Amino acid sequence: MDDVIERLKARLGPAGWTQDPELLAPKLVEWRERWSGHTPLMVVPRDTKEVAEVVAMCAQSGVAITPQGGNTGLVGGQIPQGEILLSTGRLNRVREVDPVDDTMVVEAGVTLAAAHEAALAAGRRFPLSLASEGSATVGGLVSTNAGGTAVLRYGPMRSLVLGLEAVLPDGRIWHGLKRLRKDNTGYDLKQLLIGGEGTLGVVTAATLELFAPFASRAVAIAGVASPAAALELLTLAKERTGEIEAFELMCALGLRLVLAHLPGSRDPLSTPTPWYVLVELAGGRPGGAEADMESLLETAFEKELILDAAVAQSEAQSAAFWALREGQSAAQKQEGPAWKHDVSVPVSRVPEFLETADLRLADAFPGVRIDAFGHVGDGNIHFDVLAPERGDAAAHAERRNEGARLVHDLVASLGGSISAEHGLGVMKTAEARRYKDATEVAALEAIRRALDPLRIMNPRVLF
């Protein structure tokens, strides 16, 4: 290891590495402080060629690497435990935006917010949207197959990446930055790297698909009595308009926590309701989204699907509504440790999941508080379990695995997934073996062995 470290330092020069504890500290702890780690060296290559040289040097000596982008991952896969930490911080160029092909080529270390800006500057839009967009990078989004609030309309990263450039575990560069919607030439290597969580190589750049900007947009928050009512509203919205940009669910506790902990937030509805839905409609017809929203809410009131609703009257108000949804995790963090479950079930089974999980948890862990929110239009619920009010937070944290087993067994029985969008990382890899088909796991292990026989890429993550 010492020999490789000295060679890496010599090759990259002073701007390309650090061992300074102060600079390393924020890279070695996860956002919610659930995982912390250590590394003998962080390398910060400036281009794809340097990434390839780093990986080749490590591969020749069997030294393991953990890639890291914005360190916003929620399953611990980016935190090294003694591996070389490879930061994509200097792979930060937008190489090209092409409004005719509707594509952009961006390097792995470009943040999602910067990618949004670059697309907008060229009169286009990259639709993936999530609360960590100021820090999450394109490399991390690709490697975790990130989802977010616009999956209902555009799909996750798997649907939005047209091409990739990556360094494979032996140090070879794969030049796959295609910009094709159609390329039916056998196995698709990029789809293995998407969601690969850094185990099959280092993503260095991606071709992303762009869309035309909207001519109209309407955002509303509606109060509903139950998740079943929320789904009926979703069905109605689908029938009325093909332009649902987002359809998000929040429970009353989640909204209360945001109002309590995030300064400046206020409830847009006059009376509390058990559940809330944030709906965004957006389209290319001037005034179309606003008119569709009005008609949708009118019909929903008539059918008694919603108890109350408020439509944002300005961009600032739309942003304030979205802040209530996007502030859910940050507000909840102030309440102490929660058992986090990022799960999905078929959309139609969301109400059954929420009701049954609620009952089973109340029975097994009396007094726990459930904070459920998320992308209900995709069947993806962030089902978080907080300690009882004034309960012992440390004792609650210790029972996390018992709670997860109960929730995951229920999810599996409903035909769902124990990781809807955050990936497996180090948090859920063992748990995933319990639920995934054994034949599938064996095939995935064989693919990994073929590409990384020394298992140097993110060795503690995935199968």
Ligand SMILES: Cc1cc2nc3c(=O)[nH]c(=O)nc-3n(C[C@H](O)[C@H](O)[C@H](O)COP(=O)(O)OP(=O)(O)OC[C@H]3O[C@@H](n4cnc5c(N)ncnc54)[C@H](O)[C@@H]3O)c2cc1C
């Ligand atoms: C407040 C908040 C809200 C969030 N909301 C959502 C959401 O709605 N939907 C969602 O899907 N996720 C969400 N996330 C999770 C997170 O933002 C995503 O997983 C994001 O894709 C991670 O990007 P990153 O650059 O921070 O990656 P990191 O955290 O640095 O890394 C994540 C994983 O990718 C690997 N990796 C990183 N870069 C590369 C690369 N260039 N090549 C190979 N492997 C690499 C790492 O080794 C690690 O396994 C949220 C996180 C936070 C903190």
